[in-house]
Amino acid sequence: MINLDHALIVSFLLFGTGIAGVLLRRNAIVVFMSIELMLNAVNLALVTFSRLRGDLDAQVLCFFVMAVAAAEAAIGLGLVIALFRRHASIDLDRATLLRS
């Protein structure tokens, strides 16, 4: 029997995968996708809690997260393109201008 606890566990695993992706991968687009993964993990958690509590507030918040994620996707992809134009690469290890 699948209950709400399983949904939360999935959400936790998704979020962990996202964090691992952000911290470990060097490809900017993969990092970016990992961030999306984390956002959706949060969405899943929100919907689950909404269901648990029996009110819709968290589901409303979920729509906000989607809207912000869409905006973030636009900006993030723009950044990746800018990065590519500058370095002819989207390897994050090479974008270390702050260091020198």
Place this chain on the structure above:
Amino acid sequence: MDFQPFPLILLFPLLGVLANALLGRRLSLRASGGLASLMVFFSFLAAGHGFLTLRDLEPAPGQAPRLVITLWEWIASGDLRVDFSLLLDPLSSAMALIVTGVGFLIHVYSIGYMAHDRDYPRFFAYLNLFMLAMLLLVLGDNFLVLFVGWEGVGLCSYLLIGFWYDRMFTATMSTAQAGQKAFGVNRIGDFGFLIALFLIFTHFHSLRFDTVFAAALHHPASAAVMTAIGLLLLVGAAGKSAQIPLFVWLPDAMAGPTPVSALIHAATMVTAGVYMVARSHVLYALAPVALAAVAWIGALTALLAATIATQQNDIKKVLAYSTVSQLGTMFLGLGSAAFGAGIFHVLTHAFFKALLFLGAGSVIHALHEEQDIRKMGGLRRQLPITFATFLVATLAIAGFPGLSGFFSKDEILAAAFQAQPLLWGMGVLTAGLTSYYMFRLLFLTFFGASRLAPEKAAHLHESPRVMTLPLVALALLSIAGGWLGLPPVLGSHWLGGFLGPVFADLHHLEGGAHGGHLGHATEWMLMGVSTLVALGGFAVAWLRFLKPAALGDLFATPASAWQRLLADKYRIDELYDALVVRPLGRLAGFLWRWIDELLIDGLVNFSGLAVRVGGEVLRLLQTGYVQTYAFFMVLGVIVLLLRLLA
């Protein structure tokens, strides 16, 4: 109150300062000097007008006529209320006339003297500033305005003594150092003066002259406080007026151009102390110990400086020590409660000492900076006007009957005789020495065979008219100046009558202790002694320095130990150097190396270093990798979560 024009006395020199300071570079020598002189002359006219107004006032009986103008409220803080206000009464009026009158003649003379100097606008700006400060000093209505002028003349003396800042004064001392010495020694005096002001304010709750003096008369503080105030004021006066132990700066003050020496020694600066003591006569009358200290300091200074002057060979140095000695005489008069006589001697001394310095300047000018009287001689033929005026001044300062110095000195000596015969004896001895060293100077400079270096003799010339005319004017004043104050047996004492009301508040205080007049016989006797002593000094100088054959031998004979001690000025400079200057220098060195450089600089540098090292360490965290930052963020979130859940 209706309009009073006497603050104009201050305005004109101020205009002169501004004009010469701002536009001086574009003015010719004549325009610059002429403007400065004119401003002082206008100031003199304003002082004259003030004097006439004052004479026509009819004050309450027993009171001195006085005009007070409050220009603005200056300080209002709690108890302390000080206005920037000016006072014209007989004392300040007489001083203002002396300062502007003699100052004007010195300004005119300077136009000739500074003809070859490129920095004349700066010079005349300083001169006018000097006049301004001195006039502020004498016209102030409270101790604080007086103090502003007091500091002002100290500053100007520093600026003017070090006027030729790039020259050496002696082998070991630059003119700038001479200026610093004057300023430093004056600061010691000012320190005493300031503490006296604090004491006055804490006990009388005011700094206005009339309030303080009325309070002191009616609710006197304890004798100890009054004595302390008197002695501290004396410290200030000793600094400004070059008395023991602070006289060492004045002989070095001649590092400046000669007209400056004349201005410092005659019209301004050194008379400030005499004026201040005379102004504070009420405080001194209430503090007999302090008054006696004034007299003794004065008599000792007079004698000490006179003995030094007998062995000096620099024409200006003789005159410098003569000034110290004459100032001592003035203090002797003040200390004998003869305040009017002290001011009288300020007046006559201003005439003949300005004349002596300007005459010496004329000689130095003619000889192209030669100042050693052993290398002069016989100048009376080539410099007739300088010689004639110098002779008048010498007779006046030596106290020959009929000339100004005789009357004022005689009045002081008579007062000293009444106060304390021993002081009188010291004063008479000083007078004899004065006569001796002045005639020595006169004979060595103007009489006998010429001992000039040939190349200097070739260019010998009398000074231009712009320099000789002030000499002549001052010579006339040196002759006639004393007639303002004839002794009772000879006629009326006009100056005493004019100044009298200022000092009148003493009489009912003292019960006429010093007020009793001497008998005529005593007075004739005192005058006779003065005359004899003056003639004695003249005779000794005549015998020693007018026998032509003896002169060369005189310079050749080795000096006795006593003469060497005098020539070295009792080695007082060396003594101060060892006792004060060098220990202070060492203390300053200690503070500099250990406290300042090691401790304070160390603390500052350490904090800088700590920040730098901390930055170097923290810098390691800034890898530039986005993921490192993200890792720390995640770490932070985890820590926060644990903290919340725990």
